[in-house]
Amino acid sequence: MIGLKVVMCDPAGKVSPFNDDYDIKNDPFGIIGAEFDLNNYKIRWRLAKQFKKDSFQNVAMYLKDVKNRVKPNFMGLETNNNGLDILKLFHKKYKLNYIHGVTMSGNLTEKTRSKGYSVDKTFITKWFKKKHEEGMFEFPKNPTEDMIEFMNQIPKIIPIMTANGSTTYKAYRNQHDDLFVAALHCCNIIRLFIEEQERLK
Numbered sequence: 001m002i003g004l005k006v007v008m009c010d011p012a013g014k015v016s017p018f019n020d021d022y023d024i025k026n027d028p029f030g031i032i033g034a035e036f037d038l039n040n041y042k043i044r045w046r047l048a049k050q051f052k053k054d055s056f057q058n059v060a061m062y063l064k065d066v067k068n069r070v071k072p073n074f075m076g077l078e079t080n081n082n083g084l085d086i087l088k089l090f091h092k093k094y095k096l097n098y099i100h101g102v103t104m105s106g107n108l109t110e111k112t113r114s115k116g117y118s119v120d121k122t123f124i125t126k127w128f129k130k131k132h133e134e135g136m137f138e139f140p141k142n143p144t145e146d147m148i149e150f151m152n153q154i155p156k157i158i159p160i161m162t163a164n165g166s167t168t169y170k171a172y173r174n175q176h177d178d179l180f181v182a183a184l185h186c187c188n189i190i191r192l193f194i195e196e197q198e199r200l201k
Contacts, residue, residue, distance in 0.1 A: 003038035004193045007031065007047065007066055008102075008185035009077040010178045013056065015085040023056045030178030031063070032150065033070060034186040036193065043131070043190060044138045046070075048147040048179055056086065060094035067098065074189050076100040078181065102185055106168060119188045122168055125157065128187050150179035 009031050013024035033047030047066070051059050067075065077087050079101040090096040105118040131137065132154065140147055156175045170177070 002035050003197070004036040004074070004190060005033070005070060005072040006035070006186045006189045007033040007063075007070065007072045007075045008182045008189070009063075009099075010181040010185070011077055011083045011086045012051075012178065013086070014082055015056070015089050021055070022053050024051050024054045024059070028052045028176055028178045029054070029059055030176075030182045031059075031066075032179055032182035032186055033066065033072065034183070034190065036190045038197070041136065041194070042138050043136055043187070045140070045147065045150070045183070048144060048150040050146050050149060050178065056089060057094070060090055060096060063090075063096055063099065064094070067096075074100065076102045076185060076189070078102055078104055078185060080104050102188075104181070104184075119185055121184070124184045124188050124191070127191060128184060131187070146179070149176075150183065153177055153180040 009029065012027035012029045013022075015023070017023055018025050029051040031047065031049040031051075032045065035044050035046055036042070037044065047070070049062065051062075063075070066072070075098055077083060077090070077099050079087055080103055084101065087099065087101045090099055103118040104121050106121055139151060143151065153176065157170070157177060157180055
């Protein structure tokens, strides 16, 4: 029994178009979709999509198609950096009002993590890696090129010590992490859902 379907985005680009008419230019706009199975507590990675040198219009049309075809329980977009402007564009121009904004933060408390408004990057990355090692994740038998890119990004995320002595996670130099970050957001929603199910037992 599928308990939850989630689609999350790690956006890139600027709302003000570039001179070459591309909204998304240097960094890819990453989208990941996952479903959580309540029967066996598995997370299945079902969807991976990168938009490179493309327009927000094409991203919006894709997300509309995903909404109609997959019918996710939750769709969201990280609003750090230019993400909030992109979310506003999706809401106002493309009527994607069902996409929620979620921020990425660091060193949140257990109480703030439980609210789900912001994702603790260090905490959820450790959660992701632990569940990955435990075999909680299932990947498609015939992955697309973008799904393979997501799978390749996973081992390239490494711990980095910050100036104040705390730990964060970043991709190797010159490597992208857009699909991985979108997957972290999926995991956070699923984690909160699992915790709620546990409380209801």
